[in-house]
Amino acid sequence: MTNLIDIKNVRHAYKTASGPLPVLDGLTLSVPEGGFVAVVGPSGCGKSTLTKLVAGLMKPDEGEVWLHGERVKSPRSTVGMAFQNPVMLEWRSILKNVMLPLEIVPTKLTKSQQEDRARYLLDLVGLKGFEDKRPSELSGGMRQRASLCRALVHQPDVLILDEPFGALDAFTREDLWQIMHQVKAKEPFTGVLITHDLRESIYLADQVVVLSGRPARTQFTLDIPETGPRDIDMLYTPEAADMLHTLRHQIEIAQGRAPAEDTAA
Template identity: 45%
Template sequence: MSHAVPSVTTRPRPSADDAPTTDAPLIEIRGVSAGYENKRQKTRLIALRDVNLDVRGGEFLAIVGPSGCGKTTLINMIAGFMKPLEGTIRVHGEPVQGPGADRAMVFQDYAVLPWRTVYKNVMFALENRHPRPSKAVSAERITHALELVGLTGFEKSYPYELSGGMRQRVGIARALVSEPEILLMDEPFGAVDAMTREAMQAEFEKIIAQTGQTVFFITHSIDEALTLADRVVIVSNRPGRVKEILDVDLPKPRFDEGVRRSERFGELREHIWNQLQAEALGAKIGEDR
């Protein structure tokens, strides 16, 4: 494979002083550093440093980067599960103070409740809503969510009766049923086999085309990022920083073989691969010193 960087549409890493030139973004990340403090030893492990990123409403943003670069830390902060050490994260201009009904998380593992049926697993998301929808509205939403992920007919099944891919569909349906504005997805297809993963990607592309939700999506797969995302953010390592943002200027739907086999798809894929390889090489040199 050639290591020449092709011509790509990129944006430079934004600074904390950058102001949006159009309508305000849905998610604003400004000067965020994050990690873990050991107060007893007065030390910090920094996972992310000075991250600045905007996510537009209705956008599908994919994050790629080496293991340990802070991708999951970033998505957990947007979800409100943890707070940055420095900087701010805002949704609709308001600081994120904790989890909210406007955001729903889909994890890599299935995270389903084994003692509940498929229907009641999805219902769980509505049971924790305030105010809780009426029984009729809840039933309609659950039925629609299961239909979207292809689980109609499995409402009474238990997780142990389902394949791994089907259990992950339950998790996605549970995220969709509360109709959140933002879907936060941390390697949601990473635990399934390659064929199931590709099938779920194709279905998910159709779902988001229908719902129009904003998606913040973490993946280790370059092909997955290019197939699904409007933009791809490459995160560097040690500590994590936004290295580059690429516009994916490919037509949708992208599960058309003509798109995925196109010269442009290959150029973008090679460029991201080269950037990640440069990160891996830099990390190895740092270890050897």
Template identity: 45%
Template sequence: MSQAVPSVSRHPRADTGDSPAPSAPLIEIRGVSAGYENTRNKTRLIALRDVFLDVYRGEFVAIVGPSGCGKTTLINMIAGFIKPLEGTIRVDGKIVDGPGADRAMVFQDYAVLPWRNVYRNVMFALENRHPRPPRAEAKKRISRALELVGLTGFEKSYPYELSGGMRQRVGIARALVSEPEILLMDEPFGAVDAMTREAMQAEFEKIIAETGQTVFFITHSIDEALTLADRVVMVSNRPGRVKEIIDVDLPRSRFDEEVRRSDRFGELRQHIWSQLQAEALGAKSGEDK
């Protein structure tokens, strides 16, 4: 297999030649460090250090790295749930100082309300919007979101009546119904079985192609990152830093067997794995100390 150098891009939309000037990033991460205080031991754990990253409107960016490298911390800062110790995060030019209607989160676990049926679980996202949309508009948007995730006909079902994959689709529908510009997804398919995971990946690729939303996606799966993302950001062992950014120059749909079996897919996968293998071993070594 040819070991061509992967396409590495820290400024993926830079101006070259006669091309139009690049647009401003939708998400700007500038010199961000983050950590947690341990009041019992009077120590501070640094999860991320000096992270710089731009995400452009309509991009699908996947973040991969070893456990404990700060991936979830980073996505929580973009969501506005926590604040960085140093540096700034801007969305559409504005400093992130809390959650906003322009961002919606899909969590790894099934973040559904067990006492609400599917329809009312999705409706929950609109109940927390100010101003709330009129009832007719809300009904239309909920129906559309359920159609996108393949849950039409399950509106009256309760979470205990659904499979794990279907419960996660409820969470995705709840994120879609508010029509955010940015979808923040923290291992959204990690809790489902392999077959369901691949099916949901394929559905999600179609959804994003239709909605055109910007996606910031955390995963431990290199194959998942290459299948879904426009760019893959590799994060080092804790404290996490941006180690490398790879442009995924593969045609879509990447569920085509010719694409998945192509030399280029294999080259990219091997390169990412070779970079992250050392980081994962470093993380394990650090845990043993």
């Protein structure tokens, strides 16, 4: 299986007033086609930097980022992004917001096909009937769903989710997890999910990568066994508890609160 995303030994530092601040140090990460990798780690460890590198919004100081066997040097239209803050253009309807990427990336779709696609995605995430509403009329969870549609509308190869559910309440968040599974079944994508929520990581991803504290490197990788369609009940099994425990421990190591004697992955 070829890797769709290949991040090889990336180093990156931000220039600050008090000298360079290294955020990534020897980070390596691969995502196979159709894979969904969750990246967890302590706050401020460089997770968002990672998304910017994959999106081509930033160039690493050292190391390489490859997408589809091509070196990423600049932004590319084959990436879709959704952030914790689901920014919407308040002056547009939800439908027009979802269609925004199609105005920028070259597309073969006609105007009406574009609209059909946007409507289809909105339906998929349960926003049918809200197409003509303004973003200000939607709740946080609904905006985040619309933001997900916008990230997918141009059929990107890679979906980058930077803590998309972080600002939502627990119930809304679980709703959105289930919607993510439904979307992935209908609209397969290769994804990277940045998150703080360990339950979210094991429920959504097929691999969880723990980053060390800043400067971040790959500290630990956990494969989530494939068990068919996932149900939210999966989170209440002993296996899930074991995985969460392992991840929890790795985060403590990353935070420097536990000794790193058993980091063997």
